[in-house]
Amino acid sequence: MTQFPKGFLWGGATAANQYEGAWQADGKGESTADHLLGGTFETPRRFVEDATQPGYFPSHDASDGYHHTEEDIKLMAGMGFKLYRLSIAWTRIFPNGDEKEPNRAGLDYYRHVFELCHQYGIEPLVTISHYEMPYHLTKAYGGWGNRKVIDFYVNYATTLFKEFSGLVKYWLTFNEINIGFMLGGYMSLGLPTPDGSSPLLGEQNDAAIQAALQGLHHQFVASAKAVQIGHAIDPNNLIGCMIAGQVTYPLTASPEDVLLAQQTNELNNFYCGDVQVRGAYPDFAKRYWTKHHVVLDIDETDAETLAAGKVDFYTFSYYSSSAETADQSKRESTGNMSFGVKNPYLKYSEWGWSTDPSGLRWYLNEVNSRYQIPMMVVENGLGAVDEKTADGKIYDDYRIDYLKQHLAAMSDALADGVNLIGYTTWGWIDIVSAGTGQMAKRYGFVYVDRNDDQQGDYARTPKKSYYWYKDVIANNGSDLDPDVRY
Numbered sequence: 001m002t003q004f005p006k007g008f009l010w011g012g013a014t015a016a017n018q019y020e021g022a023w024q025a026d027g028k029g030e031s032t033a034d035h036l037l038g039g040t041f042e043t044p045r046r047f048v049e050d051a052t053q054p055g056y057f058p059s060h061d062a063s064d065g066y067h068h069t070e071e072d073i074k075l076m077a078g079m080g081f082k083l084y085r086l087s088i089a090w091t092r093i094f095p096n097g098d099e100k101e102p103n104r105a106g107l108d109y110y111r112h113v114f115e116l117c118h119q120y121g122i123e124p125l126v127t128i129s130h131y132e133m134p135y136h137l138t139k140a141y142g143g144w145g146n147r148k149v150i151d152f153y154v155n156y157a158t159t160l161f162k163e164f165s166g167l168v169k170y171w172l173t174f175n176e177i178n179i180g181f182m183l184g185g186y187m188s189l190g191l192p193t194p195d196g197s198s199p200l201l202g203e204q205n206d207a208a209i210q211a212a213l214q215g216l217h218h219q220f221v222a223s224a225k226a227v228q229i230g231h232a233i234d235p236n237n238l239i240g241c242m243i244a245g246q247v248t249y250p251l252t253a254s255p256e257d258v259l260l261a262q263q264t265n266e267l268n269n270f271y272c273g274d275v276q277v278r279g280a281y282p283d284f285a286k287r288y289w290t291k292h293h294v295v296l297d298i299d300e301t302d303a304e305t306l307a308a309g310k311v312d313f314y315t316f317s318y319y320s321s322s323a324e325t326a327d328q329s330k331r332e333s334t335g336n337m338s339f340g341v342k343n344p345y346l347k348y349s350e351w352g353w354s355t356d357p358s359g360l361r362w363y364l365n366e367v368n369s370r371y372q373i374p375m376m377v378v379e380n381g382l383g384a385v386d387e388k389t390a391d392g393k394i395y396d397d398y399r400i401d402y403l404k405q406h407l408a409a410m411s412d413a414l415a416d417g418v419n420l421i422g423y424t425t426w427g428w429i430d431i432v433s434a435g436t437g438q439m440a441k442r443y444g445f446v447y448v449d450r451n452d453d454q455q456g457d458y459a460r461t462p463k464k465s466y467y468w469y470k471d472v473i474a475n476n477g478s479d480l481d482p483d484v485r486y
């Protein structure tokens, strides 16, 4: 019997550039995501200068969420959602990023979304920046590498806090803030990318690490400023951090592997959590800088800003775990946006991601004992190829199975004593994959009729998992094996 607390926040998540489409509607500017071509598991996504050239740019139309607002919110309400995690496209509000005044049409669009959510009793959880920024800020300023971008972000965040006071109380400053420096800087940090190179996999040399960590420092400062401003504008605001929850096990019990796994965990998770939750860089970060000859340009007031801008809650994504070994002969590539070496005890998806619910329990306990603040799992799900059967339905029992295992792990972690208050599955509706740019990697409870060949009319069809999740929410997670009618 699984147990979730009363008032647990059940829901699902999307990100603007992966869901909304309508990339030029109502005054929206070009975002960094709009310059990424689609890829596949084998072929990485590519950055191009000209976002209007022929080719498949997944963010341009995505799932056409922008033109399905009412229908989609009704579908979420049909499952009984309490929480909807979405991101705001910075370029709908400030098309170039450095304007003083916002684009009214962009604000009106999100106001409408939030008002509709409230009509259905759904609380929005807003990510202020999810893997995109105005393209102009990367061209004219060099993205997050430039300290000036902090002010542009603060102006943007302040605009949102003022405009949506009373409509939004849960905020996240940056999506997966640790990913920019782990995987290279274009997608998260807007750092220039050499022509044709992968926007994801940055070179792991000291110069690249220096550039990414400087950009990350600016994001930390921006986040801390936003937290203070958000609290001042509306004391009801709860503002959280968002980390890619990476769990790394030692491949063997060899002390070298154990040490390496510990260091990898420090780097992946706690570097970022420590700064945003505790308000200061941990000793580990300083050792890492020395090792890689990193000298950060830190303003004399930055330390005070970080200390004064601690987040209210900790959120993270969790999909899979990996393993590490000091034995170089055992290294091989895993999946896109995944790390380390393969764990022989786990099964892997078509995209090379392991399924490891125990890792989620481990991570929840780890974060809980380190920070003791409320937590939410704001991304979790299975990206898979879904096939419609002759009756026009999608029997995605594999997705139900994945989610069931992770909910059971969360219930175990709750029994362990962790302070988990909410859960939003990733891609509650089919959206474009961030890593590969594919529609074929589907996560949703709702199928979207759109394919990588740009065919399909965006029609929405609930999958079997839609009805399963609806039942689970209705019984507050006490029965993960409801008798699903589909």
Ligand code: BG6
Binding pocket: 015, 018, 131, 175, 176, 244, 317, 337, 379, 383, 426, 432, 433, 434, 435, 436, 441
């Ligand atoms: C997270 C991101 O890393 O993983 C999402 O926050 C992303 O934006 C998700 O979509 C799943 O990754 P992918 O590559 O399967 O879309």
